[in-house]
Amino acid sequence: MRLMTRWTRDEAAAGCVLALGAFDGLHIGHRMLMAKAQRIARERGLTWGVFTFANHPSTVLTGENGKKRLMGNMERLSALRDMGCDFVIQLQFTPALAAMEAEDFIKHLAQCYNPSHLVVGFNYRFGHRGAGDYHTLKEAGKRYNFTADVVPPITLGGETVSSTLIRSCIDSGEMQKAGALLGRPYELRGEVVHGREIGRTMNLPTANIVPPPSRQLPPRGVYIAQVWTDGVWHTAVTNIGSNPTVAQQGALSVESHLLDYKGDLYGRLIRVRFIKKLRGEVKFSGVAQLKAQIEKDVRIARAWEGLKI
Numbered sequence: 001m002r003l004m005t006r007w008t009r010d011e012a013a014a015g016c017v018l019a020l021g022a023f024d025g026l027h028i029g030h031r032m033l034m035a036k037a038q039r040i041a042r043e044r045g046l047t048w049g050v051f052t053f054a055n056h057p058s059t060v061l062t063g064e065n066g067k068k069r070l071m072g073n074m075e076r077l078s079a080l081r082d083m084g085c086d087f088v089i090q091l092q093f094t095p096a097l098a099a100m101e102a103e104d105f106i107k108h109l110a111q112c113y114n115p116s117h118l119v120v121g122f123n124y125r126f127g128h129r130g131a132g133d134y135h136t137l138k139e140a141g142k143r144y145n146f147t148a149d150v151v152p153p154i155t156l157g158g159e160t161v162s163s164t165l166i167r168s169c170i171d172s173g174e175m176q177k178a179g180a181l182l183g184r185p186y187e188l189r190g191e192v193v194h195g196r197e198i199g200r201t202m203n204l205p206t207a208n209i210v211p212p213p214s215r216q217l218p219p220r221g222v223y224i225a226q227v228w229t230d231g232v233w234h235t236a237v238t239n240i241g242s243n244p245t246v247a248q249q250g251a252l253s254v255e256s257h258l259l260d261y262k263g264d265l266y267g268r269l270i271r272v273r274f275i276k277k278l279r280g281e282v283k284f285s286g287v288a289q290l291k292a293q294i295e296k297d298v299r300i301a302r303a304w305e306g307l308k309i
């Protein structure tokens with residue numbers, strides 16, 4: 001899979017099928033759209049690619065920090081590669097790009113990548129103040145020699161799937177619903193860093209990661225989780241919080257106790273998948289009470305592991 005990060009003419013892309021969008025999280029709606037782009041490309045013997053942005057457009061459009069991300073760029077690129085994508089055009093969304101008129105945007109797209117077909121969703125907007133939509137694309141295609149397809153809303157349980165809906169599920173701890181909309185459990189990745197090393201004194205060692213501030217975090221509390229390390233998924237209990245029982249003003253940490261795992265994880269890359277929220281974070285009167293509660297959390301996770309409920 002090739003990665004392009006600039007608006008430059010790319011002869012190799014000529015004639016391709018292109019899927020356009022912000023594509024944060026690669027949820028089941030995004031995947032349906034991409035499956036369509038891939039199917040059309042394969043039927044016509046063409047390559048297919050994704051046109052997207054390295055930063056979420058909201059980082060420029062809202063003037064604040066923008067929407068929290070459901071996926072890091074590396075994670076997204078590796079998922080797109082696994083989906084069989086031939087190339088990704090991942091540009092920086094800048095104020096200049098936000099100010100580009102819809103017609104100019106199409107002109108740039110046509111001149112740089114010369115696609116023969118575009119695939120967008122029903123609510124895709126582009127150009128200054130979101131003036132362009134799929135009608136604009138279809139019309140412009142007559143002049144720039146491409147056709148365009150629009151994907152109708154993909155829904156789940158009567159709701160239109162969207163990155164916004166998934167963010168709000170994660171924000172309220174509805175991890176099972178978030179997982180259903182994503183088509184996989186919500187995941188954070190990171191290198192295991194050193195904590196206070198109190199966990200091991202309770203016989204409950206934890207692997208701590210520090211997700212980037214740009215990532216959407218589930219609310220503070222304890223979760224049944226799965227942790228990936230060295231190619232194996234382990235059932236785990238994960239706490240997101242500041243450990244009020246043992247810390248005065250602890251920083252927020254994401255720490256997982258892997259069931260039935262012995263080994264040194266410091267410095268390793270782990271993936272933490274959030275399956276189900278069990279409870280909120282509690283300030284216990286002492287370490288003994290905290291330990292008893294975590295052991296209870298572990299028993300629930302073990303029962304889940306047996307049943308996979």
Ligand SMILES: Cc1cc2nc3c(=O)[nH]c(=O)nc-3n(C[C@H](O)[C@H](O)[C@H](O)COP(=O)(O)O)c2cc1C
Binds near residue numbers: 195242284290297
């Ligand atoms: C499953 C799980 C649940 C936890 N629940 C709480 C909690 O409710 N209250 C709390 O103060 N700390 C909680 N903790 C955090 C512990 O205080 C922390 O793991 C312990 O102090 C070890 O920290 P360390 O990794 O910095 O050594 C929890 C940790 C885990 C793994």
Ligand SMILES: Nc1ncnc2c1ncn2[C@@H]1O[C@H](COP(=O)(O)OP(=O)(O)OP(=O)(O)O)[C@@H](O)[C@H]1O
Binds near residue numbers: 120161163
């Ligand atoms: N549920 C869906 N059904 C069909 N197409 C979709 C769906 N969700 C997104 N798309 C399309 O996928 C592309 C990427 O859209 P985008 O990343 O803005 O998705 P989104 O989930 O709607 O995000 P947000 O909630 O942040 O607006 C667009 O072409 C969009 O129209």
